Amino acid sequence: MYGSYTGRSRTRRRLTGLRTTGTAAALGAALLLAGCSGDGDGGDKKSAPTVEQQPKDKDPYWVNPDGNAARQVAAYTEDGDDEKAALIRKIAQQPVGEWVTPDNPESQVRGITEAAAAADRDALLVLYNVPHRDCGQFSKGGAADGNAYRAWLDGVAEGIGDRRATVILEPDALLHLVDGCTPQEFHEERYDLLKGAIQRLKQQPATKVYLDAGNAGWQSPDALFQPLQRAGIAEADGFSLNVSNFQTTAVSTEFGKKLSEKIGNKPFVIDTSRNGNGPYTGGDPAESWCNPPGRALGEVPTTQTGDALVDAYLWIKRPGESDGDCKGGPKAGDWWPEYALGLAGATK
8 A cells, every 4th residue: 555655755774673872982083883773794893994084074974983884894805805895985984874773862872972072073863763653664663652752852862962963853754644654643743743852852052953854756845844834844954855765966956945945945955875876767666765776876975065955965874774675685774785785886
């Protein structure tokens, strides 16, 4: 039934077996984050290469030197496969979103933000734990109820403290209210939770919040602006587009500007992690979102977009992590080196 929503972002993340991100003792630029998120054969943590931060004026976000891609580079290097290591390094050297898991949010987020602050960079966090998440599909789950979500969010906020962080708030959550995927009886609570989340996070003095608004292939600006207003977009820093999807940057920018006009000219950020070749048009249209072949990395993360309304190009979806167990992929969110190699190899 949900396969009929061919324009959906279909954000896919791991549900179980996630490792909790915390702080490891670190000195200098070679910060190692203990227990990086994501499973897979990324190599021994001790052999992870030092990944340098990007120039701060171009890209202020923190590069995790112990992420899946960095560990995969270490594994390929150890095996003497310099060609594959060079391809995966295209991913490892860029900042990607840190998806906060359900357990121990305060310690997770403190670890991430402290590591980022020690490198004089901003943390990029993704919150994806709203109750009744993903309409019972691959990434179903989320907090048990509204009170559990609020408590989890408090932990996130406490973990951020006064450190610099940008938060992408609940991919798909608003759009699933608009497209009817989320049952009607949960709508009022979700609007309340999203609005409350913005208000709570904005109590942190150095936190920016972007409420997710889906992608250009999913719904129209006319269908979105009132739900965004109801969810508290006026108090957010802006909205996010194209999370885990493949719409081109040009198409996403045009869509975002039309939507922005309707909500007080709010700025937005675009996920460019896998949109280098645009959407996949082969196979079953209902599964075009899931591990499509022939895709490529998009624009590298930067705040220098050349457009006053586009605050940043970000890699919110982490390139190389599976969308789900389709097209030969592992379960949602697992590191898939073959797919990562395909993305990097197709990138011009």
